Amino acid sequence: xxxxGPLQKAPVGLYSRTTLDLSGEWQYIVDPMQEGLxxxxxxxxxxxxxxxxxxxxxxxxxxxxxxxxxxxxxxxTQVEKLFWYEGLVWYRRTFEYExxxxxxxxxxxxxxxxWKRVYLNRTALGEHEGGFTPFSFDVxxxxxxxxxxxxxxxxxxxxxxxxxxxxxxxxxxGGITRPVHVFEVPKTYVSxxxxxxxxxxxxxxxxxxxGDKPKNQSVDITISELNIQTSLVTNDEGKASIxxxxxxxxxxxxxxxxxxxxTIAKNNEQITERIGFRYIExxxxxxxxxxxxxxLAGISVHEEAIGAIGGRAMTWAEARALLMEVKALxxxxxxxxxxxxxxxxxxLADEIGLLVWSEVPLWQSLDFDDPRTLQTARNxxxxxxxxxxxxxxxxxxxxxxxxxxxxxxxxxxxxxxxLTRARDPSRLVSSALDKNKKVGNTIHVEDxxxxxxxxxxxxxxxxxxxxxxxxxxxxxxxxxxYNKPMIFSExxxxxxxxxxxxxxxxxxxxxxxxxxxxxxxLVDRTPTTRGISPWILKDFRSPRRYHxxxxxxxxxxxxxNEYGQPKLAYEVLKKWITNKVESQQSKAK
Ligand code: GCU
Numbered sequence: 001x002x003x004x005g006p007l008q009k010a011p012v013g014l015y016s017r018t019t020l021d022l023s024g025e026w027q028y029i030v031d032p033m034q035e036g037l038x039x040x041x042x043x044x045x046x047x048x049x050x051x052x053x054x055x056x057x058x059x060x061x062x063x064x065x066x067x068x069x070x071x072x073x074x075x076x077t078q079v080e081k082l083f084w085y086e087g088l089v090w091y092r093r094t095f096e097y098e099x100x101x102x103x104x105x106x107x108x109x110x111x112x113x114x115w116k117r118v119y120l121n122r123t124a125l126g127e128h129e130g131g132f133t134p135f136s137f138d139v140x141x142x143x144x145x146x147x148x149x150x151x152x153x154x155x156x157x158x159x160x161x162x163x164x165x166x167x168x169x170x171x172x173x174g175g176i177t178r179p180v181h182v183f184e185v186p187k188t189y190v191s192x193x194x195x196x197x198x199x200x201x202x203x204x205x206x207x208x209x210x211g212d213k214p215k216n217q218s219v220d221i222t223i224s225e226l227n228i229q230t231s232l233v234t235n236d237e238g239k240a241s242i243x244x245x246x247x248x249x250x251x252x253x254x255x256x257x258x259x260x261x262x263t264i265a266k267n268n269e270q271i272t273e274r275i276g277f278r279y280i281e282x283x284x285x286x287x288x289x290x291x292x293x294x295x296l297a298g299i300s301v302h303e304e305a306i307g308a309i310g311g312r313a314m315t316w317a318e319a320r321a322l323l324m325e326v327k328a329l330x331x332x333x334x335x336x337x338x339x340x341x342x343x344x345x346x347x348l349a350d351e352i353g354l355l356v357w358s359e360v361p362l363w364q365s366l367d368f369d370d371p372r373t374l375q376t377a378r379n380x381x382x383x384x385x386x387x388x389x390x391x392x393x394x395x396x397x398x399x400x401x402x403x404x405x406x407x408x409x410x411x412x413x414x415x416x417x418x419l420t421r422a423r424d425p426s427r428l429v430s431s432a433l434d435k436n437k438k439v440g441n442t443i444h445v446e447d448x449x450x451x452x453x454x455x456x457x458x459x460x461x462x463x464x465x466x467x468x469x470x471x472x473x474x475x476x477x478x479x480x481x482y483n484k485p486m487i488f489s490e491x492x493x494x495x496x497x498x499x500x501x502x503x504x505x506x507x508x509x510x511x512x513x514x515x516x517x518x519x520x521x522l523v524d525r526t527p528t529t530r531g532i533s534p535w536i537l538k539d540f541r542s543p544r545r546y547h548x549x550x551x552x553x554x555x556x557x558x559x560x561n562e563y564g565q566p567k568l569a570y571e572v573l574k575k576w577i578t579n580k581v582e583s584q585q586s587k588a589k
Contacts, residue, residue, distance in 0.1 A: 006137040007126035009386060010108055011191045011210070013264075014134070014343065016271045019108070019181035022150070026093040026176070027066040028075070034088045036061070037117070037153060047090050047151065063092040063151075071180060072313040074113070074173035084543075088155040091176055095150075099143045103184035104211060108136040110178035110343060112154055113312065114162065119151040129376055130163065131156070131177070132339040132361065133383035143182070152176060161370040163377055164361045169555060170302055170338065171541035173312035178342055186268045187212040190219070193264050194389045195244075196426040197251070197277040199291075203244040207232060207264060214238025222263040251290045252276025252392040254332035255585065257353035259392075276350055276392030280428060282454050287428070287485045287530050289355070289395070292588050296355055296487060296531030297580045298333030299326055299559070299573070302540045303341040306564045310541045319344040323352055325537060325560065329570075330578030335489060335533035338363050338401050340384040349393035356393040357430065357489075357533065360384060362400035362416075368408040377416050385424050397427055402434040402459060403449075410448055417452050428454040432489040436460075445480035455530070456482055457489035462522075463515040464493040469504045470511060473518035478526045487531035491519045495569070496550045497539075497561040507550045512559075513568040520576045534573060538562065 011017075029036070029047065036047025047061055069075060075082040075089055082089075099105055107120065113131030117124060120142050128135040156174025158166045191210035195203055207219050217234045227247045232240035250258040259274040278290050286293045304310045305318040306325070314322070319342065326334045334354045336345060339361040349356045360380045367373045381397065388394050399416045403409045417429050430453050437444040443460065450456045458478070463470040470493075480486060495512035503514035516534070523529050539558035545551035554562065559570045 006139060006142070007128065008136055008138055009191065010134040010136040010383070011106060011185065011189070012193065012386065012390070013190070013271045013273060014108060014110070014181065015347070016273050017183045017185075019183040020095070020097070022093055022095060022180040022182065023071055025068040026071045026091045027063040028069045028092070029061055029063065029066050029090040030082065030085065031088045031090055031153075034155070036090055037088065047153070063090075066092070069175075071176045072110075072178045074175040074177050074312040076171065076173050076175075077309050077311040086157050086172060086174065088153060088157075089175065091150075091152040091154060093150050093180075095148055096146060097143050097148050097182065098145055099140075100184055102187070104138060104140040104187055104189065105143050106136050106183050106185060107139045107150070108134065108181045108183065109176070110134050110180070112152070112176040112178065113156050113172075113174055115155045115157075117153045121149055130380050130383070132341070133380055134343075134387055135383070139182075150180075161367050161372045161376075163366060163373060163380060164338075164363045165366045167365070167544075168338070168361070168363045169542050169544055171304075171310070171312075171543060175312075177312040185211070188214055188217060189269055190264055190266065190271055192386065193271070193273075195262060195275055195277070196389075197249075197279045198243070199279050199281065201246075201249070203246055203277060204241065205244055206239065206241040207234070209234050209238040209266075217266060220263075220265045222265070223260050225260050246277070249277055252278040252350075253289060254353040254355055257351060257392075259350060273390060274350070275390050278392050279426070280395040282428065282485055284483055285485055285528050285530065287455065293584070294332070294355075294530075295580055295584050296333035296533070297577045298331035298335065298354070298531070298533050299329060300335040300337045300490060300533045300536045301326065301538070302337055302536065303339075303345065304538065304540050306538060306562070308562060310562060314342065314344065316344055316348075320348055320352075322537070323348050323354060325564070326354060327352055329574045330581050332581050333357070333531060333533065335359070337536070340380070340387070343387060346388050346391040346394055350391050354393055355395050356391070357396040357398055358384060358388065358394050359398035359401065362403060362413075364402045365404065368406065368412040374412055374415060377412070378419055381416060381420055382423060385420070389424060395427055396430050396455060397424065398430045398432065398457075401432045403431070405435050405447055405449075413449055414452055430455040430457050430487070432457045432459050434459040441475040441477065443476065443478050445478070445482065445486070450480070450482045450484070453484065455485045455487060456480070457487040457531075459490035459535070460488065460519070461491060461493070463518060464506075470514035470518050471504070473515065473522055476522055478522070480528060485530035486526070486528045487533065488519075488523055488529060489533050490535040491532075492516070492535040492557045492559075492569075494550065494556040495567050496556055497565055497567055499550070507556070509568040513572055516559075516569040516572045520572070534559075538564070
């Protein structure tokens with residue numbers, strides 16, 4: 001639920017702005033009974049009231065005597081007694097600030113899981129729901145000169161109307177899991193800018209101003225390398241659009257991830273972004289990148305750092321390490337499952353050259369009949385698109401993963417698909433389907449949702465889940481009612497690194513390798529396939545993986561373990577992907 005008030009659409013271009021980064025040590029208080037959220041009991045002040053007790057007034061909490069916790073982080077991997085905690089935790093940070101009263105001040109959260117209420121200097125600013133997208137507040141006139149105090153209530157309790165809902169196969173890391181910033185903008189400022197290459201070779205540029213006087217303002221766009229320098233004037237909504245004609249444009253692609261310096265400037269503000277230009281479309285069963293057929297050869301990734309800890313927060317170095325593992329496979333593509341990853345990941349994908357499937361966490365069963373669920377899903381997809389619109393790497397918005405074939409799910413997802421297409425007609429819409437019809441050895445795709453997707457994706461675990469052995473995958477084939485591009489968005493098996501045995505023996509590296517070998521042959525004999533993102537690059541923490549020897553609360557379907565050590569399947573996949581990418585590049589020449 002989003003409250004009215006200072007909560008606002010997060011301005012884009014965070015990494016191009018000068019910010020006060022509030023990462024570092026915050027204090028925290030665990031509040032399992034949500035006591036601090038309720039109206040103050042007589043004498044017990046509201047947890048948000050970070051003030052000093054006066055006289056003999058009783059308070060039974062005090063952030064100045066609370067323990068410290070790092071932001072960004074999750075509490076689960078930072079505080080041992082909170083490893084399994086699901087509930088409310090209060091965060092508090094004080095900081096010195098000298099607001100420039102000629103400017104507006106923005107308080108910007110890159111992400112926090114799951115539900116938050118934010119207070120600044122004892123004033124409630126608003127609430128936000130959703131663990132993986134940015135949100136921000138206009139805190140002009142609420143920041144003081146000198147000491148300021150931010151208090152944030154963060155609750156990662158799972159609830160049936162939330163997204164994801166009560167059950168999902170990743171760790172429910174709670175906390176302020178991404179950085180927090182304060183920055184200043186002019187009284188009238190650039191809140192959004194979107195540049196996308198059109199099929200006609202022109203760049204459609206749209207600028208949005210916000211603040212006091214957004215209309216009839218002059219804004220300049222400069223892309224020096226393309227010999228573009230132009231001025232626009234905003235309309236009554238503070239918006240201006242133009243089609244730019246670039247000279248000698250070098251299209252962005254995974255093998256040539258060219259980024260241009262784009263500067264958006266107005267009288268007292270200048271933002272410089274690095275943006276790549278490419279266009280993506282489908283034609284019958286083909287996906288075309290810059291007009292050429294492309295096969296998306298990659299792998300799925302959860303946002304969890306390599307190493308024994310895992311955890312939800314990553315440094316730039318850890319994010320880069322994760323994506324370089326994908327690149328090392330020879331991949332041109334990565335499925336950032338199952339939720340919007342941090343902005344670092346999509347910016348690094350732009351730089352490294354990986355096409356991206358971005359996804360909102362509508363995972364399996366949700367309450368498709370609850371209007372709150374639909375509102376949350378709509379907010380999530382819009383917040384995700386708002387943040388990443390200028391990321392050339394992002395080519396697919398996925399609206400769901402493995403959802404049941406019910407009427408309420410279909411109308412819910414059609415609503416979300418329509419919203420996604422209206423908001424961003426420059427990208428493809430997809431979803432991972434797994435309720436496919438098995439007739440003998442044929443798996444037939446006829447999920448009605450497929451009719452509304454640009455690309456449909458299928459998750460299949462033949463040889464792992466169900467009765468078939470790895471060698472019996474050879475009997476399986478796929479068919480579909482849709483003449484559209486198809487992606488095998490998941491396949492794979494669990495394996496404990498260092499555990500070897502017969503290829504039919506589950507949990508051995510040999511078995512995982514056999515399932516990869518057999519499924520890749522299945523891919524080769526499925527002519528409508530235009531992409532793969534097997535499940536998954538790295539073993540990842542999950543509360544649903546209980547086996548004390550093979551799992552220990554880690555999902556072991558990674559082709560590398562949590563330490564980054566490759567399993568036998570790694571070389572099989574790397575060889576297949578490398579050949580696939582090289583063969584399509586030689587065709588293109
Ligand atoms: C599902 C699901 C994943 C899950 C995987 C598994 O297809 O999409 O989130 O982790 O299968 O069973 O390991």
